[in-house]
Amino acid sequence: MNQQQKNRKTIRRLVLMAIGMFGFGFALWPLYNVFCDVTGLGGRAIQISENNNQAVASHRVVSIRFDATVNSSLPWVFQAKEKVHEYNLGVPSKALYLAMNPSDEALTGQATYNVAPPEASLYFVKTECFCFTEQTLQPHESREMPVYFYIKDDLPEHIKDITLSYTFYRQGYTPSGGMNHH
Amino acid sequence: MSTDITSNDLDHAHDGHDDHDHKPKGFLNRWLFTTNHKDIGTLYLFLSLIAFLVGGSMAMVIRAELFMPGLQLVEPDFFNQMTTMHALVMVFGAVMPAWVGFANWLVPMMVGAPDMALPRMNNWSFWILPFAFTMLLSTLFMDSGGPASGWTLYPPLVLQTGNSLAFVVFAVHMLGISSIMGSINIIATILNMRAPGMTLLRMPMFVWTWLITAFLLIAVMPVLAGAVTMLLTDHFFGTNFFNAAGGGDPVMFQHIFWFFGHPEVYIMILPAFGVISEILPTFSRKPLFGYSSMVYATATIAFLSFIVWAHHMFTVGMPLQGELFFMYATMLISVPTGVKVFNWVSTMWKGSMTFETPMLFAIGFVVLFTIGGFSGLMLAITAADFQYHDTYFVVAHFHYVLVPGAVFALMAATYYWLPKFTGNMYSEKWGKIHFWLSTIFVNVLFFPQHYLGLAGMPRRIPDYSPQFADFNMISSIGGFAFGATQLIFVGVILHCIFRSKVKATGQVWEGARGLEWTLSSPPPYHSFTTPPEVSHNMVRHAD
Numbered sequence: 031m032n033q034q035q036k037n038r039k040t041i042r043r044l045v046l047m048a049i050g051m052f053g054f055g056f057a058l059w060p061l062y063n064v065f066c067d068v069t070g071l072g073g074r075a076i077q078i079s080e081n082n083n084q085a086v087a088s089h090r091v092v093s094i095r096f097d098a099t100v101n102s103s104l105p106w107v108f109q110a111k112e113k114v115h116e117y118n119l120g121v122p123s124k125a126l127y128l129a130m131n132p133s134d135e136a137l138t139g140q141a142t143y144n145v146a147p148p149e150a151s152l153y154f155v156k157t158e159c160f161c162f163t164e165q166t167l168q169p170h171e172s173r174e175m176p177v178y179f180y181i182k183d184d185l186p187e188h189i190k191d192i193t194l195s196y197t198f199y200r201q202g203y204t205p206s207g208g209m210n211h212h
Numbered sequence: 213m214s215t216d217i218t219s220n221d222l223d224h225a226h227d228g229h230d231d232h233d234h235k236p237k238g239f240l241n242r243w244l245f246t247t248n249h250k251d252i253g254t255l256y257l258f259l260s261l262i263a264f265l266v267g268g269s270m271a272m273v274i275r276a277e278l279f280m281p282g283l284q285l286v287e288p289d290f291f292n293q294m295t296t297m298h299a300l301v302m303v304f305g306a307v308m309p310a311w312v313g314f315a316n317w318l319v320p321m322m323v324g325a326p327d328m329a330l331p332r333m334n335n336w337s338f339w340i341l342p343f344a345f346t347m348l349l350s351t352l353f354m355d356s357g358g359p360a361s362g363w364t365l366y367p368p369l370v371l372q373t374g375n376s377l378a379f380v381v382f383a384v385h386m387l388g389i390s391s392i393m394g395s396i397n398i399i400a401t402i403l404n405m406r407a408p409g410m411t412l413l414r415m416p417m418f419v420w421t422w423l424i425t426a427f428l429l430i431a432v433m434p435v436l437a438g439a440v441t442m443l444l445t446d447h448f449f450g451t452n453f454f455n456a457a458g459g460g461d462p463v464m465f466q467h468i469f470w471f472f473g474h475p476e477v478y479i480m481i482l483p484a485f486g487v488i489s490e491i492l493p494t495f496s497r498k499p500l501f502g503y504s505s506m507v508y509a510t511a512t513i514a515f516l517s518f519i520v521w522a523h524h525m526f527t528v529g530m531p532l533q534g535e536l537f538f539m540y541a542t543m544l545i546s547v548p549t550g551v552k553v554f555n556w557v558s559t560m561w562k563g564s565m566t567f568e569t570p571m572l573f574a575i576g577f578v579v580l581f582t583i584g585g586f587s588g589l590m591l592a593i594t595a596a597d598f599q600y601h602d603t604y605f606v607v608a609h610f611h612y613v614l615v616p617g618a619v620f621a622l623m624a625a626t627y628y629w630l631p632k633f634t635g636n637m638y639s640e641k642w643g644k645i646h647f648w649l650s651t652i653f654v655n656v657l658f659f660p661q662h663y664l665g666l667a668g669m670p671r672r673i674p675d676y677s678p679q680f681a682d683f684n685m686i687s688s689i690g691g692f693a694f695g696a697t698q699l700i701f702v703g704v705i706l707h708c709i710f711r712s713k714v715k716a717t718g719q720v721w722e723g724a725r726g727l728e729w730t731l732s733s734p735p736p737y738h739s740f741t742t743p744p745e746v747s748h749n750m751v752r753h754a755d
């Protein structure tokens with residue numbers, strides 16, 4: 031092989047490598063999400079289920095702390111009715127949040143959620159939650175927002191406390207200040 | 213075989229070959245359209261020197277604001293633009309192009325080739341850079357200002373940059389394309405253009421470290437390009453890669469960024485390891501101790517650099533297993549790094565050492581870089597990092613590895629090879645003055661920052677509580693003096709090129725070994741038009 035062919039071959043391989051790594055950079059995004067869903071890392075691997083059929087009641091109790099945050103883009107008041115409560119594993123339960131819109135305009139928000147420790151999210155089953163859909167509050171309206179859930183009875187022994195956290199964002203919020211309207 | 217090497221050029225017609233040493237006529241032909249590895253190397257080195265001064269001026273703004281507690285000179289937002297731009301300019305404008313500049317000058321001479329493998333692409337890789345930097349720096353003059361998020365460009369903060377973010381992202385794309393093209397060229401030259409007898413394990417360490425660096429660059433610059441592209445679409449096109457409200461995750465950006473970022477710090481330091489491994493044997497008059505272990509250590513460091521990225525993210529809330537994995541993996545890197553330091557010390561052991569300026573900088577490197585390695589080891593302890601993270605301790609750490617580390621190695625390389633490049637000796641007296649002032653003031657500048665960090669002073673904040681006042685003032689004084697000292701460096705370089713009357717021999721340094729020293733100083737425009745036969749006693753580490 032002469033020099034020119036050798037160089038061509040080297041270039042071809044290295045360019046492929048560069049393109050491959052550019053793709054890999056984007057592939058990290060789904061890979062990361064899959065990794066988090068499988069391992070529970072990130073605390074968003076909550077199971078969503080329509081019914082309670084799989085719940086197996088147990089005598090073990092776990093203490094759940096309910097946390098509420100509102101992003102600065104949304105001028106709402108948002109809090110948990112009860113900050114901490116103990117629940118039996120495997121028993122379908124309900125917790126209440128309270129949201130209030132003190133402003134003079136109707137506002138739509140959507141909540142994201144997170145569980146700590148992340149491992150616990152694999153055992154957290156939600157059957158109904160206000161976070162699944164957008165919520166619109168009229169001026170000065172306040173509303174109770176329920177979440178129905180149970181904790182699987184095979185929750186690892188070392189987990190005694192769980193925090194369930196919600197953050198409300200204004201619908202279409204982006205950090206760049208603009209709003210997305212799809 | 214030998215005709216292979218002279219008629220090698222892929223896309224360059226070798227028009228200048230018949231008039232060997234006659235350089236292209238006219239300024240534009242010589243510099244803008246040049247495909248000569250030495251001219252392109254010179255362009256890279258000058259660009260880097262300018263970037264070093266521009267980035268240095270930004271550092272002076274930072275240190276002036278931090279001279280006293282309180283806000284006195286600049287607006288906080290501008291302060292943050294300065295910390296961001298200082299880092300971007302120094303990393304992408306000063307250190308990386310300087311190493312590419314040295315690679316251009318030296319790799320063909322060191323492996324016995326007439327030029328780089330792909331001369332026209334070489335011209336492109338360089339000439340992209342001035343445009344990229346103009347774009348990057350122009351953001352400072354735009355209504356929305358430059359990026360103020362720190363060089364790590366973390367969302368959501370960086371997404372609050374105005375429309376100038378698009379310029380930053382495209383500048384990063386261009387820098388990446390330039391680095392990738394430069395790397396392809398270097399790899400092709402090393403793999404395909406070595407002179408007969410120049411086996412892989414006879415290559416000088418500088419060539420080895422650059423070969424590995426070039427692979428690192430091709431592996432991670434595209435990942436950075438991907439990450440900033442996602443920032444771009446999040447900002448302008450409504451995607452939600454990193455927007456929590458839309459189901460994205462800002463922490464994911466950190467993972468992608470540091471997958472690039474940690475190898476990037478080795479991209480800046482591996483060629484430095486190579487240079488130190490060239491200089492110490494010359495002035496110790498002994499072969500490099502443990503040549504092959506140096507090669508393997510470099511490759512090991514490069515490999516490990518891909519699995520330690522999350523040591524920059526210990527505090528984001530990783531699970532314990534993750535924290536432990538990244539802690540141990542990070543500590544593992546100090547093993548091959550330690551191998552290198554021990555080899556350097558053993559190279560000097562019982563050598564007949566002399567202390568010309570390049571040697572002084574090389575010894576300064578070994579001592580001071582190691583201090584940065586130790587503070588790195590402290591940062592790698594997950595539990596301790598919760599205290600140190602985002603404080604001035606981190607700032608002290610990376611400045612020790614980068615300034616008396618990478619930058620000292622660049623200065624050592626400059627003093628070592630400048631006589632070869634220009635044919636003139638630099639002023640040894642002023643070189644030594646430059647070394648001693650730099651060494652004193654770099655420590656006055658950065659050592660107190662360790663204490664500031666341990667005491668809790670956060671990084672990237674223009675104001676601080678009065679308890680930090682004394683050490684900040686000391687650090688700022690060190691900073692101004694270090695900055696001023698670098699004007700000596702510029703003076704020595706310009707004097708050597710244009711004024712110096714002392715001619716350098718081809719050999720330049722009595723103890724120097726390697727193909728580049730077999731050429732005249734300055735070397736002919738096309739170095740090895742007939743490839744040299746390389747025998748084992750021509751290389752540094754008589755194998």
Ligand code: HEM
Nearest residue numbers: 477481523524546585588589591592600601602606610613
């Ligand atoms: C023994 C080797 C090293 C170890 C164990 C080490 C460890 C670390 C750790 C744990 C951090 C993160 C600290 C934090 O943010 O809390 C860090 C930051 C950093 N290191 Fe190192 N390091 C080493 C060598 C190097 C080298 C050789 C370079 C560059 C030439 C370097 C450049 C940096 C930079 C630039 C940062 C800060 C990045 C930023 O947050 O802006 N380190 N290092």
Ligand SMILES: [Cu+2]
Nearest residue numbers: 474477523524
């Ligand atoms: Cu790192």
